[in-house]
Amino acid sequence: MPDEDQKGPAIVLVEPQLGENIGMVARAMANFGLGDLRLVKPRDGWPSEKARAAASRADHVIDAVRLFDTVEEATADLNFVLATTARPRDSFKPVRGPEEAAVDLRRRTGDGQGCGILFGRERWGLNNHEVGLTDEIVTFPVDPNFASLNIAQAVLLMSYAYQVAGKGGDLSPRFEAKVPPPATKADLFRLFEHLEASLDRAGYFFPEPKRDVLAQNLRTMLTKASFSEPEVRTLRGVIKAFDYEVGRLARTGGQNDGEAEGQ
Numbered sequence: 001m002p003d004e005d006q007k008g009p010a011i012v013l014v015e016p017q018l019g020e021n022i023g024m025v026a027r028a029m030a031n032f033g034l035g036d037l038r039l040v041k042p043r044d045g046w047p048s049e050k051a052r053a054a055a056s057r058a059d060h061v062i063d064a065v066r067l068f069d070t071v072e073e074a075t076a077d078l079n080f081v082l083a084t085t086a087r088p089r090d091s092f093k094p095v096r097g098p099e100e101a102a103v104d105l106r107r108r109t110g111d112g113q114g115c116g117i118l119f120g121r122e123r124w125g126l127n128n129h130e131v132g133l134t135d136e137i138v139t140f141p142v143d144p145n146f147a148s149l150n151i152a153q154a155v156l157l158m159s160y161a162y163q164v165a166g167k168g169g170d171l172s173p174r175f176e177a178k179v180p181p182p183a184t185k186a187d188l189f190r191l192f193e194h195l196e197a198s199l200d201r202a203g204y205f206f207p208e209p210k211r212d213v214l215a216q217n218l219r220t221m222l223t224k225a226s227f228s229e230p231e232v233r234t235l236r237g238v239i240k241a242f243d244y245e246v247g248r249l250a251r252t253g254g255q256n257d258g259e260a261e262g263q
Contacts, residue, residue: 008162009105010036010116011155012074012081014130017043017122023054023062024152025119030058032159038066038074038116071118071130079113080105083126083134084154086147094136101138102161117158119151180228187232192219198239202246 011029016022016039026037039046052062068074075081082101083093096104108115118134120126131137140149140157149157183191196205196215205211227235 008034008036008109008115009082010038010075010078010114011159012038012040012071012116012118013042013151014040014071014118014126015043015121016151019044019048019050020054021122021151022048022065023051023056023058024150025155026051026055026058026061026065028152028156028159030055030061031156032163034159034162035061035064037061037064038068040068040071040074042067071133075116075118075133077114078116080108081116081118081134082136082138083118083131084138084140084158085120085125085131086139086142086149087125093131093134096136096138098138098140098157098161099165101136102158102165105162106165117155119154122151180230183227183229183232187229188222188227191222191227191232191236194236194239195222198243198246201243 011025011034013022013025016025019042022037022039022042029035029037042048044050046065046067047062052059055062066074082096082105105115105117117138118126118130120130138158140154142149192215195218199205205214225231
């Protein structure tokens with residue numbers, strides 16, 4: 001759940017149509033630590049079980065939703081509001097990309113200002129009056145031939161940009177894969193010996209005068225791979241399995257076990 005002292009900007013949805021979309025917005029907000037979701041006249045009313053189901057356990061966002069009749073009421077307690085839109089508007093408001101807008105939002109919320117981001121209807125977005133109530137416009141660098149974003153996608157992009165803006169350029173992942181210990185040279189030397197002995201039995205090193213060159217090529221390839229200790233153990237297990245099968249075929253004259261027993 002978001003820190004009560006730093007909830008970030010309010011997300012304001014204007015006349016959202018589908019409960020499922022509201023739920024996906026709540027989920028996107030929760031992914032990036034935002035918790036203040038405001039709805040202006042949701043078409044299908046509130047509360048919405050469809051929204052709760054689509055929120056995928058982001059219940060703290062759903063439970064805190066506030067309802068308003070107008071954009072003016074939904075933003076009355078805020079000091080600074082952004083309008084999201086993909087269309088040029090007949091206004092002189094500053095227009096920012098999501099990254100720049102998020103940095104400014106971080107500065108403002110850090111100074112104690114109440115901030116919000118306005119998102120329009122699924123079908124046609126915000127009208128000019130609603131955009132006129134805001135301070136600046138934020139737009140996404142999408143393909144101009146297909147600029148329409150799902151409302152949850154738009155909220156996700158802004159929520160992500162806001163979180164990144166607070167990391168001071170640190171974009172390292174939330175967790176890292178475990179790195180197994182590298183194989184020791186002794187492990188590698190035993191692998192060489194095991195593999196070469198197996199290949200000797202299989203007649204790989206032919207003609208004999210080329211044996212040293214062929215063996216050195218194999219050692220070079222295996223050294224370049226920088227195997228971990230578990231990987232060396234796995235390879236030796238593979239070689240052991242091949243050795244067993246070659247030995248079994250030699251004992252049965254190339255027949256399978258059933259044939260060797262006369263079945």
